Amino acid sequence: MDAVFSGLASGFEVALDPFNLFLVLAGCFAGTLIGALPGIGPINGVAILLPIAYGLGFKPESAIILLAGIYYGAEYGGRISSILLNVPGDAGAVMTTLDGNPMARNGEAGKALSLSAIASFVGGTFAVVLMSFFGPALASYAIHFSPSDYVALMVFAFASLASLVGSNPVKTLLAAVIGLMLASIGIDANTGVARFTFGIPDILAGIDFLVVVIGLFGMAELIHLVEQQAAGTLKTLKIDKSFVTMKDLAFVKWTILRGSMIGFFIGILPGTGASVASAVAYGAEKRAARDSSKFGEGDMRGLAAPEAANNASAGGAMVPMLTLGIPGSGTTAILLGALLLFNVTPGPLMFQQRPEIAWGLIASMYIGNVALLIINLPLVGLFARMLTIPQQFLTPLIAVLAFIGVYSVVSNPHDLYMITLLGVFGWFLRKLQFSLAPVILGFVLGGLFEDNLRRALSISGGDWSILLTSWNSVILYILALLVIVVPIVVGRMRRSRGEDESPKAPA
Amino acid sequence: MADRIFAGVLLVVAIGYTIIAFTVIHAPFQYDPLGPESWPRILGLVAIPCILFILARPDVASLGLPAKTWGRLAALVVMLFGYSYLFQPLGFIIATFAFCMALSLMLGAKLVPALAFSAGIGVVGYFLCTKLLELNLPAGVLTIFR
Numbered sequence: 347m348d349a350v351f352s353g354l355a356s357g358f359e360v361a362l363d364p365f366n367l368f369l370v371l372a373g374c375f376a377g378t379l380i381g382a383l384p385g386i387g388p389i390n391g392v393a394i395l396l397p398i399a400y401g402l403g404f405k406p407e408s409a410i411i412l413l414a415g416i417y418y419g420a421e422y423g424g425r426i427s428s429i430l431l432n433v434p435g436d437a438g439a440v441m442t443t444l445d446g447n448p449m450a451r452n453g454e455a456g457k458a459l460s461l462s463a464i465a466s467f468v469g470g471t472f473a474v475v476l477m478s479f480f481g482p483a484l485a486s487y488a489i490h491f492s493p494s495d496y497v498a499l500m501v502f503a504f505a506s507l508a509s510l511v512g513s514n515p516v517k518t519l520l521a522a523v524i525g526l527m528l529a530s531i532g533i534d535a536n537t538g539v540a541r542f543t544f545g546i547p548d549i550l551a552g553i554d555f556l557v558v559v560i561g562l563f564g565m566a567e568l569i570h571l572v573e574q575q576a577a578g579t580l581k582t583l584k585i586d587k588s589f590v591t592m593k594d595l596a597f598v599k600w601t602i603l604r605g606s607m608i609g610f611f612i613g614i615l616p617g618t619g620a621s622v623a624s625a626v627a628y629g630a631e632k633r634a635a636r637d638s639s640k641f642g643e644g645d646m647r648g649l650a651a652p653e654a655a656n657n658a659s660a661g662g663a664m665v666p667m668l669t670l671g672i673p674g675s676g677t678t679a680i681l682l683g684a685l686l687l688f689n690v691t692p693g694p695l696m697f698q699q700r701p702e703i704a705w706g707l708i709a710s711m712y713i714g715n716v717a718l719l720i721i722n723l724p725l726v727g728l729f730a731r732m733l734t735i736p737q738q739f740l741t742p743l744i745a746v747l748a749f750i751g752v753y754s755v756v757s758n759p760h761d762l763y764m765i766t767l768l769g770v771f772g773w774f775l776r777k778l779q780f781s782l783a784p785v786i787l788g789f790v791l792g793g794l795f796e797d798n799l800r801r802a803l804s805i806s807g808g809d810w811s812i813l814l815t816s817w818n819s820v821i822l823y824i825l826a827l828l829v830i831v832v833p834i835v836v837g838r839m840r841r842s843r844g845e846d847e848s849p850k851a852p853a
Numbered sequence: 854m855a856d857r858i859f860a861g862v863l864l865v866v867a868i869g870y871t872i873i874a875f876t877v878i879h880a881p882f883q884y885d886p887l888g889p890e891s892w893p894r895i896l897g898l899v900a901i902p903c904i905l906f907i908l909a910r911p912d913v914a915s916l917g918l919p920a921k922t923w924g925r926l927a928a929l930v931v932m933l934f935g936y937s938y939l940f941q942p943l944g945f946i947i948a949t950f951a952f953c954m955a956l957s958l959m960l961g962a963k964l965v966p967a968l969a970f971s972a973g974i975g976v977v978g979y980f981l982c983t984k985l986l987e988l989n990l991p992a993g994v995l996t997i998f999r
Contacts, residue, residue: 401988514912520863520903527870527896534889537880541889542873565933572929573922575960738960739970742953745933746974749940749949754988762937770930778859778913796892800885808886 350478353697357705360407361713369404369412370710374718377419382732383740384427386567387436388420388620388660389677389783393563394744396684397556397751406688407703411710413684417677418470418660418711421620422718425462425653426729430455430583438620438656441628445641445648450583452644457588459726461646462653464590465602467719469654472606473613473661474711480614481697481708485669488694493801494812498819498826500795503616503672503787505826509833510618512781521780525788526795528553535793536800548760555683557752557761558768558789562782563680564748565769570776571741585727598650601631609655613662615829619675619783620656627655661711668692668704671794676783679790686790856911864904871897925959932956944993945982950975 360366380391395416399409424435429446442462449458491499504522512518531542532552543549605627612623631651632638641648663674664681671693673679685692690700697704722729752761772782806812814820874893918926936952943951953971958964982988 402986516903516906520900523896523900523903530893530896537884537889539878539880539889541878541893569926569929573926575925738957738962741960742956743974746949746978750982750990753940754990757989759937759941762940766933766937774859777916778856800887803887804885
């Protein structure tokens with residue numbers, strides 16, 4: 347417990363450094379702006395801005411603080427386009443539109459925005475507090491993980507990914523394998539053997555992480571926007587004078603707490619981020635409500651639950667990333683990749699070896715959440731202006747940002763073609779209902795997965811039974827099995843009783 | 854159908870990947886029991902059944918896009934390749950100006966706002982990035998700005 351408080355104190359020292367403090371605020375502000383743009387969610391925002399943040403040459407803790415600020419800022423901002431436009435910025439904000447937009451149409455736009463800001467704040471803060479206590483405990487447990495335990499952990503991560511994300515488990519699994527395959531391109535670090543490079547010098551060192559992220563998220567998003575071609579501006583609802591009251595807050599306080607709790611724990615599960623968390627929280631709230639008839643027509647509970655959950659899951663997803671080196675969501679996979687670019691390997695040792703990064707990040711999230719609440723209540727009108735940026739200008743801007751980012755870091759024109767090709771590939775994956783988050787998870791984890799497997803088998807001299815020797819790994823394999831089997835069984839039982847299936851998150 | 858075509862292409866790639874993993878990749882001296890070839894073999898052997906499953910039970914019948922949309926997307930990809938091609942030789946300012954003009958006009962912007970927007974992004978973007986943020990962007994033919 348003492349370690350937590352002394353860690354937090356050292357973290358605040360980092361986060362309150364004037365420059366880092368400025369980055370927290372700048373990141374939150376930029377994140378909210380990006381999140382408020384229709385159609386652009388946290389993952390695209392972080393992807394597009396990652397190379398630029400990297401190119402600025404900050405210290406790793408400063409860069410990660412900035413990127414994390416953009417991440418949860420965008421989770422906040424996403425609700426603005428959901429409520430006022432009925433256009434969710436990403437899959438995690440879909441549930442917010444269900445009751446948020448009807449509230450705005452009923453003339454309660456101001457109330458919906460302020461209520462969701464407070465729900466987001468509670469969810470986010472709840473998650474950071476739990477993270478401060480859970481993180482170090484999990485890290486000190488995971489320090490004893492052997493390579494074979496890591497292999498089991500990875501299997502569990504991909505199992506929960508396949509079972510909980512996307513509409514088709516086989517497609518999700520395949521998406522993850524595609525990511526792993528992309529990661530296997532390049533020179534094998536252990537033996538120096540080139541794999542799948544076909545003699546092309548540009549990919550000897552492997553495909554650059556930045557290129558994959560920008561291509562699959564930034565460029566694919568761009569192609570998607572052109573496909574939708576919303577010419578001109580979308581019609582936004584006006585923000586009115588209504589505001590959330592203490593009575594409203596008292597009415598939804600348990601909803602917010604339940605949503606935060608659900609969001610945090612779903613966020614921790616590897617691979618399952620805001621989209622699953624908000625869907626589960628919404629479904630649970632609807633089932634728990636005594637009178638659920640108004641859900642979908644502007645019920646405050648239906649707005650508060652998913653908003654609290656998706657911000658809590660953003661915090662929850664950071665826990666496995668920081669402590670195990672296994673990202674809890676697509677966006678944290680990008681953050682993990684960002685840390686790797688700085689030669690920082692997140693994992694159980696990070697709390698001891700690089701406390702300024704681990705604790706600095708956690709402390710910055712406390713500050714960021716408060717800052718977001720403060721800038722979101724009065725400035726919501728300013729952010730709502732972002733919704734009126736004409737699409738025909740926003741779309742080219744995304745391409746320009748992507749090009750600046752890739753070129754300024756790598757300075758290789760070859761990579762510009764690469765992001766375009768990956769963008770086309772990513773767009774096809776999206777159109778065919780593959781989710782992209784597993785691809786990036788697979789890509790980030792590919793090296794780690796292979797290294798641990800090879801290390802484990804080196805230890806055992808090629809005997810595969812080492813994978814099943816420790817209790818940690820056996821339990822993880824059982825959990826992996828459960829996470830696949832339970833949803834299938836529950837689904838069957840529901841169907842046989844003739845109930846609706848619970849809302850499955852789009853990814 | 855769309856699913857099947859895409860899965861078919863993926864299948865060809867995955868089979869190629871697996872064949873290479875089984876035949877070409879080989880370490881001159883085996884340092885560890887698995888070597889560089891086992892991991893890609895495992896991946897290939899997981900990917901192929903997944904793709905076969907999708908081939909057998911596709912769930913997206915067609916992309917459902919009208920021909921006009923396909924034309925627009927093709928134009929976008931051409932523009933992006935053009936932008937990539939010209940980015941370094943012409944320099945950021947001119948290439949960005951041309952790309953922004955082309956794309957915003959295609960998306961239905963009026964001529965004058967598009968001109969103002971494209972010139973603004975090109976010039977302001979260049980100086981913001983190179984002078985203020987100290988990022989590396991190509992000056993291209995406008996060598997005086999280097």
